[in-house]
Amino acid sequence: MNIVVCVKYVPDAQAERTFNASDNTTDRENVDGLLSELDEYAVEEALKIVEAGEGEVTVLTVGPDQAADAIKKALQMGADKGVHVNDAAIHGSDAVATSLVLAEAIKKLGDVDLVITGMASTDGTMGVVPTMLAERLGLPAVTFASELTVDGGAGGTATIRRDGDASTQTITATLPALVSVTDQINEPRYPSFKGIMAAKKKPVETWALSDLGVDASQVGLDAAWTKVSSFDARPPRTQGEIVNDEGDGGSKLAAFLSERKFV
Amino acid sequence: MPATRLMPTDEATDLIELTREICRKDLAPKVDEAERARTFPEQAFRTLGRAGLLSLPYPEEFGGADQPYEVYLQVVEEIASVWMSVAVGVSVHSLTAYPVATFGTKEQQEALLPDMLSGEQLGAYCLSEPLAGSDIASMTTRATRTDAGWSLKGTKAWISHAGHADYYTTFARTSDDGGRGLSTFIVPGDAPGLTFAEPEKKMGLHCDPVSQVMFDAVPVDGARLIGREGDGMKLALSALDAGRLGIAAAATGLAQAALDAAADYANERQQFGRRIGDFQGLAFLLADMEAAVTSARATYLHAARLKDAGRGFSKEAAVAKLVATDAAMKVTTDAVQVLGGAGYTEDFPLERYMREAKVTQIFEGTNQIQRLVISRHLLAR
Numbered sequence: 138m139n140i141v142v143c144v145k146y147v148p149d150a151q152a153e154r155t156f157n158a159s160d161n162t163t164d165r166e167n168v169d170g171l172l173s174e175l176d177e178y179a180v181e182e183a184l185k186i187v188e189a190g191e192g193e194v195t196v197l198t199v200g201p202d203q204a205a206d207a208i209k210k211a212l213q214m215g216a217d218k219g220v221h222v223n224d225a226a227i228h229g230s231d232a233v234a235t236s237l238v239l240a241e242a243i244k245k246l247g248d249v250d251l252v253i254t255g256m257a258s259t260d261g262t263m264g265v266v267p268t269m270l271a272e273r274l275g276l277p278a279v280t281f282a283s284e285l286t287v288d289g290g291a292g293g294t295a296t297i298r299r300d301g302d303a304s305t306q307t308i309t310a311t312l313p314a315l316v317s318v319t320d321q322i323n324e325p326r327y328p329s330f331k332g333i334m335a336a337k338k339k340p341v342e343t344w345a346l347s348d349l350g351v352d353a354s355q356v357g358l359d360a361a362w363t364k365v366s367s368f369d370a371r372p373p374r375t376q377g378e379i380v381n382d383e384g385d386g387g388s389k390l391a392a393f394l395s396e397r398k399f400v
Numbered sequence: 401m402p403a404t405r406l407m408p409t410d411e412a413t414d415l416i417e418l419t420r421e422i423c424r425k426d427l428a429p430k431v432d433e434a435e436r437a438r439t440f441p442e443q444a445f446r447t448l449g450r451a452g453l454l455s456l457p458y459p460e461e462f463g464g465a466d467q468p469y470e471v472y473l474q475v476v477e478e479i480a481s482v483w484m485s486v487a488v489g490v491s492v493h494s495l496t497a498y499p500v501a502t503f504g505t506k507e508q509q510e511a512l513l514p515d516m517l518s519g520e521q522l523g524a525y526c527l528s529e530p531l532a533g534s535d536i537a538s539m540t541t542r543a544t545r546t547d548a549g550w551s552l553k554g555t556k557a558w559i560s561h562a563g564h565a566d567y568y569t570t571f572a573r574t575s576d577d578g579g580r581g582l583s584t585f586i587v588p589g590d591a592p593g594l595t596f597a598e599p600e601k602k603m604g605l606h607c608d609p610v611s612q613v614m615f616d617a618v619p620v621d622g623a624r625l626i627g628r629e630g631d632g633m634k635l636a637l638s639a640l641d642a643g644r645l646g647i648a649a650a651a652t653g654l655a656q657a658a659l660d661a662a663a664d665y666a667n668e669r670q671q672f673g674r675r676i677g678d679f680q681g682l683a684f685l686l687a688d689m690e691a692a693v694t695s696a697r698a699t700y701l702h703a704a705r706l707k708d709a710g711r712g713f714s715k716e717a718a719v720a721k722l723v724a725t726d727a728a729m730k731v732t733t734d735a736v737q738v739l740g741g742a743g744y745t746e747d748f749p750l751e752r753y754m755r756e757a758k759v760t761q762i763f764e765g766t767n768q769i770q771r772l773v774i775s776r777h778l779l780a781r
Contacts, residue, residue, distance in 0.1 A: 213414065327422055330452030330465045333414045 138192030146204035175255035213328035229358025236269035449519025462513035480653025485607035491646030496523025524565035549622030582632030604755030
């Protein structure tokens with residue numbers, strides 16, 4: 138069972154996140170980055186499948202030099218090897234271009250039984266790359282899994298539970314398939330000292346666009362379908378509204394809440 | 401603000417990163433409630449143990465991480481900046497393996513260390529007695545020879561992890577020859593005749609349960625005597641030199657936590673139309689706190705590097721323990737002052753930090769004993 142986990146290096150959500158002033162793309166230089174926390178669930182799920190059976194977990198990321206940290210973290214958790222697609226031309230890519238690069242990288246890896254992703258990145262939070270990627274690879278996409286069971290090994294099936302507001306769905310796909318997982322699916326492990334030491338010896342390949350046969354004109358900011366035209370910092374929170382109770386405090390509160398559709 | 405650290409290797413940098421992640425995700429959300437409820441942080445130790453953080457300064461062949469004290473101590477400091485009781489527990493536990501790792505025979509190391517360093521076990525360190533605190537040589541707990549080994553009888557006091565530990569690194573008298581009549585034993589936690597008193601009602605460090613340990617004819621296998629018979633005092637003092645560094649590092653982390661909370665507050669709290677940090681009286685207080693924390697860190701790291709290089713470090717360890725714990729007392733007290741009335745309430749952790757700081761001047765050798773150690777080094781030249 139060969140599993141590829143797609144991960145993203147994102148700015149730390151606890152830091153002051155911002156954009157580059159020059160081209161309005163996410164600032165990845167001046168903000169500390171890390172493996173997207175939502176992707177830790179995908180790594181954990183892959184490790185659990187391999188530990189329960191056999192196989193290999195490959196971590197794949199597309200990003201600048203620092204994105205190697207995201208791969209390192211996943212290797213420290215226990216993944217077997219890493220692939221880092223790093224090319225200056227990718228800077229500013231949108232979800233469409235990102236899915237193209239990921240798809241070509243997975244094709245180059247070949248012989249992949251299962252692709253696992255997080256449900257979204259914690260920076261862009263689009264959540265569309267998994268389905269785009271499945272489409273490009275011609276794989277069934279079973280998304281937002283809060284439970285995943287793989288039966289029959291490679292050539293078998295992947296069954297997920299998807300928890301919706303109104304119903305819970307159980308969906309089975311034949312392998313190879315793509316599964317995106319939510320933050321409800323497991324409790325990601327911490328790396329350990331042994332994992333840190335082992336990760337130093339694990340292979341990480343770095344590929345450029347030319348290795349994937351992707352033309353620079355297909356990716357990057359110029360090829361993006363959408364662009365950020367301007368940005369402003371979120372204004373500070375405004376003072377709350379104080380209701381003076383002149384005998385009608387209750388109805389004023391109810392009116393306030395119903396205006397905002399809380400009641 | 402996380403302390404700026406220059407780590408000696410990439411893996412040490414990653415270890416600090418891992419420690420901070422565990423502290424942020426697992427320890428920080430639990431500390432306030434646990435300290436209030438006085439619960440033993442078993443889960444915290446388990447998480448740290450599985451990540452390999454309970455056995456850092458010991459050989460990899462026995463389950464340790466072969467990390468120098470310079471690295472191990474900074475991990476302890478990071479833990480202390482979030483949960484002092486747990487950091488003290490890590491330091492105490494690390495100390496309990498010291499006699500076997502340093503003075504045990506190869507057979508003893510192979511038999512005992514893998515479990516001690518597995519991360520699944522916790523040790524306790526039984527040295528003090530009700531009537532033998534600073535004066536270790538006056539201890540009365542006695543080990544008597546039996547056919548199978550030894551039988552221990554007596555009472556130990558101020559024992560961290562009492563009743564929770566998997567083994568007790570115990571010092572007992574094997575002859576009446578004062579300081580030359582002590583020996584070191586590793587007593588299993590489930591040994592018959594081993595009982596524990598009610599935990600002491602302490603001023604702080606509520607998640608570090610401390611109580612008396614009673615030995616009533618506790619049988620100990622002959623193979624569990626560590627070092628030579630009569631070498632106990634030497635082992636205890638050697639272990640304490642290392643243990644003092646753990647406490648110095650923990651005290652530094654505690655002081656850092658207090659400073660961070662005080663600086664945050666001084667940045668936000670407005671009085672007289674400006675943030676209180678803009679008043680020089682307060683700004684200088686913060687500056688002195690920073691100087692105290694930074695110098696505490698520098699003294700313990702200096703001692704650690706001497707130890708790691710195989711040089712003598714006993715005097716420097718005593719200096720580090722003295723400087724870091726006095727700094728912790730001063731910084732936590734001043735941090736309460738920065739927060740004013742708020743600092744005196746349980747709504748903020750500062751009052752707890754201040755209570756926790758006090759004991760660091762007392763345990764692992766009182767600061768008066770540290771001065772004795774330092775001055776003896778000076779006068780012995």
